[in-house]
Amino acid sequence: xxxxxxxxxxxxxxxxxxxxxxxxxxxxxxxxxxxxxxxxxxxxxxxxxxxxxxxxxxxxxxxxxxxxxxxxxxxxxxxxxxxxxxxxxxxxxxxxxxxxxxxxxxxxxxxxxxxxxxxxxxxxxxxxxxxxxxxxxxxxxxxxxxxxxxxxxxxxxxxxxxxxxxxxxxxxxxxxxxxxxxxxxxxxxxxxxxxxxxxxxxxxxxxxxxxxxxxxxxxxx
Amino acid sequence: xxxxxxxxxxxxxxxxxxxxxxxxxxxxxxxxxxxxxxxxxxxxxxxxxxxxxxxxxxxxxxxxxxxxxxxxxxxxxxxxxxxxxxxxxxxxxxxxxxxxxxxxxxxxxxxxxxxxxxxxxxxxxxxxxxxxxxxxxxxxxxxxxxxxxxxxxxxxxxxxxxxxxxxxxxxxxxxxxxxxxxxxxxxxxxxxxxxxxxxxxxxxxxxxxxxxxxxxxxxxxxxxxxxxxxx
Numbered sequence: 001x002x003x004x005x006x007x008x009x010x011x012x013x014x015x016x017x018x019x020x021x022x023x024x025x026x027x028x029x030x031x032x033x034x035x036x037x038x039x040x041x042x043x044x045x046x047x048x049x050x051x052x053x054x055x056x057x058x059x060x061x062x063x064x065x066x067x068x069x070x071x072x073x074x075x076x077x078x079x080x081x082x083x084x085x086x087x088x089x090x091x092x093x094x095x096x097x098x099x100x101x102x103x104x105x106x107x108x109x110x111x112x113x114x115x116x117x118x119x120x121x122x123x124x125x126x127x128x129x130x131x132x133x134x135x136x137x138x139x140x141x142x143x144x145x146x147x148x149x150x151x152x153x154x155x156x157x158x159x160x161x162x163x164x165x166x167x168x169x170x171x172x173x174x175x176x177x178x179x180x181x182x183x184x185x186x187x188x189x190x191x192x193x194x195x196x197x198x199x200x201x202x203x204x205x206x207x208x209x210x211x212x213x214x215x216x217x218x219x220x221x
Numbered sequence: 222x223x224x225x226x227x228x229x230x231x232x233x234x235x236x237x238x239x240x241x242x243x244x245x246x247x248x249x250x251x252x253x254x255x256x257x258x259x260x261x262x263x264x265x266x267x268x269x270x271x272x273x274x275x276x277x278x279x280x281x282x283x284x285x286x287x288x289x290x291x292x293x294x295x296x297x298x299x300x301x302x303x304x305x306x307x308x309x310x311x312x313x314x315x316x317x318x319x320x321x322x323x324x325x326x327x328x329x330x331x332x333x334x335x336x337x338x339x340x341x342x343x344x345x346x347x348x349x350x351x352x353x354x355x356x357x358x359x360x361x362x363x364x365x366x367x368x369x370x371x372x373x374x375x376x377x378x379x380x381x382x383x384x385x386x387x388x389x390x391x392x393x394x395x396x397x398x399x400x401x402x403x404x405x406x407x408x409x410x411x412x413x414x415x416x417x418x419x420x421x422x423x424x425x426x427x428x429x430x431x432x433x434x435x436x437x438x439x440x441x442x443x444x445x446x447x448x449x450x451x452x
Contacts, residue, residue, distance in 0.1 A: 044350055045349075045350075046346055046349070046350070071349075072346075072349040072350050073349045073350070073351075073352050073353055073354050073355075073358075074352075075350075076352065077350060078350070078351075079347070079350040081343070081347065083343070085341075085343055085344055085346075085347040087344060087347075087348070087362060088344075088366070088448065088449060089365045089366055089448055098348070098351055098353075098361075099351035099352055102348070102351055102352040102353040102354075102357055102361075103351075103352040144351065145350075145351070148351045148352055
């Protein structure tokens with residue numbers, strides 16, 4: 001469960017968003033500049049709200065009234081950025097293992113194999129990020145986030161930097177992820193078609209405000 | 222020109238020892254300061270930045286004299302370190318290393334700072350979301366990505382330290398075998414009749430060491446670029 005009720009002033013732009021969702025994939029929909037990334041950064045703990053609270057799975061990670069702010073590295077949230085952000089000095093296998101090492105988790109070969117197979121990245125393990133295509137990079141970034149065993153996965157326009165054919169290449173993986181990985185997701189996109197395929201619930205954001213909330217059908221209006 | 226004499230070897234080896242120790246001791250401070258200047262905003266940052274660069278623009282004799290006043294046997298820092306830790310700088314090779322370290326510091330910090338500034342901070346954010354505490358982010362992402370710049374700064378600092386003259390001779394004088402580095406040996410030799418050949422040999426050694434260091438620094442800089450592009 002994710003409960004968000006936050007306010008944030010960013011220059012001229014003011015973000016005031018509030019929603020509660022039990023959805024497996026929450027689609028955060030809106031035009032660019034609607035405040036989607038700022039909202040996701042607040043859920044991740046990379047940005048601090050001016051006022052309000054964020055509760056993930058019953059744990060309050062932000063509550064400005066009570067002075068609570070759990071830093072990003074202790075939130076156990078996976079984040080897949082639009083620009084993969086793989087570590088250039090590590091190869092694919094080391095990138096995938098990074099979250100496990102940082103969290104001091106025991107090796108889990110079964111999960112490791114399952115995610116590598118799910119994303120078809122077994123052949124890339126020895127390569128450096130500079131030698132990967134955009135689609136491959138994004139798949140590795142997905143695997144890296146999942147292998148840190150997050151309780152919530154944030155995906156900020158993970159297909160945004162890819163061309164149409166690459167998008168079609170990645171989408172099936174995301175669908176498989178939704179159905180098999182068993183991690184709730186917040187999926188940010190300005191593409192209604194993408195969200196119709198993936199999301200189970202939609203939060204529509206317009207100029208920093210939630211304008212509609214509900215099933216995928218709210219995308220048609 | 223004939224072979225390098227034992228006395229010249231003494232000066233060369235002392236210079237190497239002084240410069241290596243100066244560089245190694247200055248490096249952790251250099252990295253910390255580079256990070257601070259690249260990543261943090263705080264009151265007095267410009268002043269700190271200016272202070273670090275001061276040895277670059279002050280006359281070296283002034284820097285040497287200030288070191289003598291503060292780190293000399295009767296200076297406040299010098300007497301404290303001598304009484305409590307038995308560390309003596311005045312007229313010792315350790316003093317030469319201190320003078321060289323201070324003089325080399327701005328050159329050492331600069332490439333480190335630039336390489337930390339060049340790192341995409343979004344990579345550090347990604348590391349944070351993967352569960353890395355800030356100090357782990359520093360050691361697993363920031364420092365490895367800045368490593369070529371760190372090494373380049375060490376090489377440049379070393380090259381500066383090995384050639385340092387003014388501050389060293391002012392602070393710890395020119396004692397053969399203790400504080401007489403290549404530079405001060407050359408200075409003595411060119412004031413001595415028949416010292417030309419020996420001075421010439423040491424000049425060549427200086428040029429070779431400086432050139433080698435510059436080539437190494439250039440190579441590290443190129444490595445840095447390749448590394449940041451993940452090839």
